[in-house]
Amino acid sequence: MAWEFSTDPEFQEKLDWIQQFCEERVEPLHHIFPHAVRLPDPVVRAYVRDLQQDVKDQGLWALFLDEELGGPGFGQLKLGLVNEILGRYPAAPQLFGAAAPDTGNMEILAAYGTDEQKKRWLEPLLNQEMFSAYSMTEPQGGSDPRLFKTVAVRDGDEWVINGEKWFTSAGRVADLLFVMCTNGIFIVPRTTEGVEIMPEPRNHNHIIYRDVRIPLDHLLGPEDGAHILAQRRLGGGRIHHAMRTIAQCTLAFDMMCERALSRESHGAIIAEHQMVQEKIAESYAKLRMLRLLVLETAWKIDQTSAQDCRTDIGVVKFTMSRVLREISFDSLQIHGSLGTTDLTPLQDMYAVAPTMGLADGADEVHKATVARRVLREYEPHEGNFPREFLPYKKEQAWKKMEPIFEAKPELAEAAERWKAYREKRGR
């Protein structure tokens, strides 16, 4: 009977290495050179390359890619265990070659790209010689892809793209824009004529594509394949976000416990006040539930596929933002005034929680999808009363027991006696 929650010692050694590397090398880098991977300074770049080489030497680069797509092929469960370490350190995903939005773009490029496309774009993306962004949401609506209008029209040996995109994260600094059109996903170099990036919002960009001409071979995957590619991309992205969210929740929880043991009020350390204990106990339970849910989903994906696990991924998607919101809020409250400042990571964590409820799709939409999919496993009952209506259950029980009563008359007599006794007592 296989029902295991332990990590094999060999892989635990890798996790220990990652933990130590993150504490000793990655965290200090982030505090001294935020966004180091993107800094143009050649001295910083060389240092970053050295750190990345250490990661590569450990066989830990681009962990999200399966073996057949050119990665180490850890699978999702192991990746989950790694990501729950990396997610605590803002610089870690990039130092391990596993940062969004590049990961999702690389995944579809690896899965659907031609050899030529992989050579031209996947290799430089994997080596961080290029960066990419994903341009899907449009100003008139994000939740419903049927509202998207951006389209590529074939003109001789070129595609001509026209449309408008909203909230393309890191679009301004990307080399490549993966543009979801109504008729496919197209790879557009950002500097192509007709790509116009609006001044606001600064980080998640509003982009106009006006008569943008690209060669025919910039279509990724089949024509009209946008939906399939987008599902694959977003399915993976959601579970990876969730793995890193466990790390953020753990950080908020660790801070909550440390603070609760360190402050005094009204004659006791605050950990002794029951309302603080309630927050700690509830947060602990939520964190454990989230972790189990995410890792179990990761395990299920390994047994089947992300496509087969759409219900589980949907549940993970809307649960992670709620758990992060609740734990970071309680941790912030326990830190009192300090929690409201930007002198700890808590403000940021709490501010990020609502964005998690929107990025990769609004939670409401995922809830509706989950409910629809779950309901497929059920059927309506006939008549006015449900199947669990107790009088039906009793009636069925007598029918089911008939052959046993025939074989054991003394049991039948005992049943009649009990029936009479219960009826007398009105039950």
Ligand SMILES: Cc1cc2nc3c(=O)[nH]c(=O)nc-3n(C[C@H](O)[C@H](O)[C@H](O)COP(=O)(O)OP(=O)(O)OC[C@H]3O[C@@H](n4cnc5c(N)ncnc54)[C@H](O)[C@@H]3O)c2cc1C
């Ligand atoms: C931090 C962040 C990063 C992002 N990065 C990218 C990116 O890189 N590329 C990209 O293309 N997009 C990106 N997005 C956009 C994201 O995909 C959209 O925000 C999301 O799909 C929702 O679309 P919307 O914002 O237009 O909200 P709308 O579609 O306008 O929905 C607004 C609200 O309406 C309600 N609602 C909508 N539909 C339903 C429904 N069916 N049932 C119940 N309620 C509903 C919900 O409350 C929802 O939050 C990012 C978003 C965030 C927050």
